[in-house]
Every structure is written in C-alpha cells, then in structure tokens.
Amino acid sequence: xxxxxxxxxxxxxxxxxxxxxxxxxxxxxxxxxxxxxxxxxxxxxxxxxxxxxxxxxxxxxxxxxxxxxxxxxxxxxxxxxxxxxxxxxxxxxxxxxxxxxxxxxxxxxxxxxxxxxxxxxxxxxxxxxxxxxxxxxxxxxxxxxxxxxxxxxxxxxxxxxxxxxxxxxxxxxxxxxxxxxx
Amino acid sequence: xxxxxxxxxxxxxxxxxxxxxxxxxxxxxxxxxxxxxxxxxxxxxxxxxxxxxxxxxxxxxxxxxxxxxxxxxxxxxxxxxxxxxxxxxxxxxxxxxxxxxxxxxxxxxxxxxxxxxxxxxxxxxxxxxxxxxxxxxxxxxxxxxxxxxxxxxxxxxxxxxxxxxxxxxxxxxxxxxxxxxxxxxxxxxxxxxxxxxxxxxxxxxxxxxx
Numbered sequence: 001x002x003x004x005x006x007x008x009x010x011x012x013x014x015x016x017x018x019x020x021x022x023x024x025x026x027x028x029x030x031x032x033x034x035x036x037x038x039x040x041x042x043x044x045x046x047x048x049x050x051x052x053x054x055x056x057x058x059x060x061x062x063x064x065x066x067x068x069x070x071x072x073x074x075x076x077x078x079x080x081x082x083x084x085x086x087x088x089x090x091x092x093x094x095x096x097x098x099x100x101x102x103x104x105x106x107x108x109x110x111x112x113x114x115x116x117x118x119x120x121x122x123x124x125x126x127x128x129x130x131x132x133x134x135x136x137x138x139x140x141x142x143x144x145x146x147x148x149x150x151x152x153x154x155x156x157x158x159x160x161x162x163x164x165x166x167x168x169x170x171x172x173x174x175x176x177x178x179x180x181x182x
Numbered sequence: 183x184x185x186x187x188x189x190x191x192x193x194x195x196x197x198x199x200x201x202x203x204x205x206x207x208x209x210x211x212x213x214x215x216x217x218x219x220x221x222x223x224x225x226x227x228x229x230x231x232x233x234x235x236x237x238x239x240x241x242x243x244x245x246x247x248x249x250x251x252x253x254x255x256x257x258x259x260x261x262x263x264x265x266x267x268x269x270x271x272x273x274x275x276x277x278x279x280x281x282x283x284x285x286x287x288x289x290x291x292x293x294x295x296x297x298x299x300x301x302x303x304x305x306x307x308x309x310x311x312x313x314x315x316x317x318x319x320x321x322x323x324x325x326x327x328x329x330x331x332x333x334x335x336x337x338x339x340x341x342x343x344x345x346x347x348x349x350x351x352x353x354x355x356x357x358x359x360x361x362x363x364x365x366x367x368x369x370x371x372x373x374x375x376x377x378x379x380x381x382x383x384x385x386x387x388x389x390x391x392x
Binding site: 143 | 334
C-alpha cells in the first residue's frame, strides 16, 4: 500500500512529535480522507456538512490526544480507536445512537475527493465564541495560512506567545464544542 | 471553516504534549512520598517496624507494593485508546483470586469466629479511614496523569487509577498498622482498597472523558 519512498504514518507522527510541522500537516492530510470515510459510512443521516463537522471534531481530538499514541506502536489501531470513540460521542451528542464495531475499519474506503469543499459550520460558530484575539490567531493561521511568526508581527506578539495562544485556543475549542453541541 | 484550514491550524501548534507516562513519572512518586511523610509525621510508623519487616508480617507491605506495580502497568495501558490491557487485568484477577483463596483458607482453619475476633479491634476503623486518606493524593496524581491519555473506557480507567492509589496507600499504611494477622489484613486492606477503587470508578467518567 505504501510506497517505499513514502514515509509511513508512524514515521510522520514521530517526526511531528519532534516538532516537524510539515510532517504533521502531511500526516493529518493523509488521515483525513480515512476519517471522513469512516464518518460517512456511519453517519450518512447527518448529511455531508454534518459529517464534516464530525470529521473536524475527530481531527481536533487526534491533535489534542496525540500523546496517547506510543511511538513504538502502529498508528492505525490508535487512529481507529480515537476515531471510533469520537464518532460515537459526536453522534450521541447529536441524538443519534450508533454503534461502531471495532474491527471493521480495515474495509472502510477513504472518501473520494470530490468537488465538495469540505466546509463545515460548527467550527466557525465555536471560533466565534473564543476571545477575539484567540479567534484571530486561529483564523490567521488556519484560513489565511499565515505562519506563527507572521501572525505575531501583525498582532504585536512574539512567535512563542502566538504558539501558546494557539494551543490554548485549540483546547478551548474542544471544550466549547462539547458544551455547545450537547 | 474548511477542513484543510483546520489542519493548517493544528499543524502550527507544535507545543510538545507530555505523555501520560511522563506525567505519571512526575506526579505519582511525589504524591506517594507526601503520603509517606504524612504517615511518618501524623500516624507514626509502628515502633517495631524493623523487626516486622524482617518477619512474615512483611507480606502485608510486599503484596500491596506488588499490586501497586501491577496497577501502574494497568493504568499505563488504560490510557491508550486501542489497548485492552488484557494481560494486566488478568494479573490483577490472579492477585485478587489468590487473596480470596488465602482468606477462605484462613476462615476454614480458624472459623468465622476467628475472622470476627481478628476484625474486632479499633484498628479496623483506623484502617478504614487512613487508607483512603493516604490514597487521596496518589489518586489525584493518577487522574492527572491519565487525563493526558485517551482511555477508551473512562470508568475502567478510573478503576485502574483507584487500584493504583489504593494499593499505594495501603502499602504506606501497612508501615503503621500494628495488626499482622492474615484474617485482619486481607479483609481490612482489601475492603478498604475497594473503597478507593469505587471512588476511582465514580470519578473516572467525569475526570477522564475526552
């Protein structure tokens, strides 16, 4: 499946744990279609946009819980377990009771890349609830694609302070989401 | 927000995250040490501690220490979402079973009157109160460490935290406890550990949700 010159997901995650942002972005991009495939296979009733909300929630959780992956373990079982946990949780919060069998993800195909822009609504509503500066940082780095350094210059903050603020903002997003959706 | 934008924001956050193991290594020794200091200062170790630890009575300290190590292994496994920790649970089950068999054998030889006689002492109340108190800090440390993990089952993870803290607290309390008989230690220590385990099971879903 993986070509020999392609780093494995495990290698990418290990590099990400050492602070390699490019490897991490690459890994997240690679696992997103897989997560999306699982979510859509389970939650077609939510519609494409509702599914994308759940996909984003799973990605945020993967990010905030990535330290629970042990570097000597394969990444996929961990990834499926996190996805399964979050998908069940997300559907329960939305009033859909579903069960996700543990072992059948191997057969789930990644969602095809289509014209769908994979836009989701929940995340914007949550970001609106953040402190203005935190929201500004998340949007600048995420939507406008700025680096932490550029955002820092714009806001008169050091790069380190931007990173700390971004980290806090992502954690707040996770807890705000939980409160707003339930 | 588009998913690609979210990925960009996530990738920019490369703040290192402490693993549950790292946090456990940080917090648990401190918590156990503080409980030990509290025991030495407030409860005081038994006057004949050196002699007791050199005799068969040392079992009441050694077994909780072993259980603490097994529970540490269990707690570590429970913080991984994909792990079932079957081997760890099996080991806990074997230890519980062995304790149950030892108790049954004690009752078989000395009768229920022997059991009631052994437990009919004010030391039972001291034990029931002291072990949970001495376990409180280790329990907090365990939850704090496990919170950075992703337990697939927060309640069972709470049970593991309770077992870890309860066994640690029991090992510490055993340095004070003047009772050495099997018919006291097994039911009193075991029952009190169950209180801490129950506290862990109640707190787990609240504190370890993710």
